[in-house]
Amino acid sequence: MYFSKKTMEPLQEEPTLVWMCSDEGCLCWMRNNFSFEETPTCPICHSAMVKNTRMLPVLSNNTSM
Numbered sequence: 001m002y003f004s005k006k007t008m009e010p011l012q013e014e015p016t017l018v019w020m021c022s023d024e025g026c027l028c029w030m031r032n033n034f035s036f037e038e039t040p041t042c043p044i045c046h047s048a049m050v051k052n053t054r055m056l057p058v059l060s061n062n063t064s065m
């Protein structure tokens with residue numbers, strides 16, 4: 001953890017759609033980089049993955065646009 005002395009907005013989090021593994025014993029999850037029309041399988045245990053939301057930091061850098 002670090003804090004800048006410059007005036008920066010605090011890191012914001014927002015509910016983000018993610019895929020989570022349906023296996024209770026598996027903690028694998030991934031951001032929704034896949035189309036929701038297709039259900040990905042867990043790369044670790046190959047279970048089906050289910051839609052869920054997580055509070056994730058907003059990706060707010062301007063480098064990609």
Ligand SMILES: [Zn+2]
Pocket residue numbers: 021022023026027028042043044045046047
């Ligand atoms: Zn899994």
